[in-house]
Amino acid sequence: MKNTILKLILSLLLLCFLCTSASAIVNHHVPVRLLYAQPDKNSGVVFEIPIEVALLSMTEDLNWFRVKIRFSVGFIHYEHYGWVNIPVGSTFNIPPLAPVNIP
Structure with missing residues (x-):
């Protein structure tokens, strides 16, 4: 019985920590510039991606994300x-969070 209560309390603490850390993120800019061969920073770079991807906001249910994609071809910029x-x-x-918007 004590183990069950302890596991429940630890699970709730972990869930609270995840929710607060997800809602407290200020900088949502996700730089997608380098494609690696393995999921490790020390592995070799396979391709350098010439676009900018930025996460602007997300819905409360964390299923839809507003993004900005920007790339350049010569002197012409597409956004x-x-x-x-x-x-x-x-x-x-994950339970719904409060909406998070980047100013």
Whole structure:
């Protein structure tokens, strides 16, 4: 019985920590510049991606993310804003958070 209560308390603390850390993130800029051969910073770079991807905001259920994609071809710059569906909230069963927007 004590082990069950202890596991429940630790699970709740972990969930609270994850929710508060996810909502307290200030800089959502996700630099996607280098494609590595392995999931390690010491592995070799396979390709340098010539685009900028920035995470601007997310929905409360953590399934839709507003992103900015910017790339250049010569002196012409293209910039696109839109929503992308990455089902993080429904995949990991994360409860809805308060909306997070970047100023």
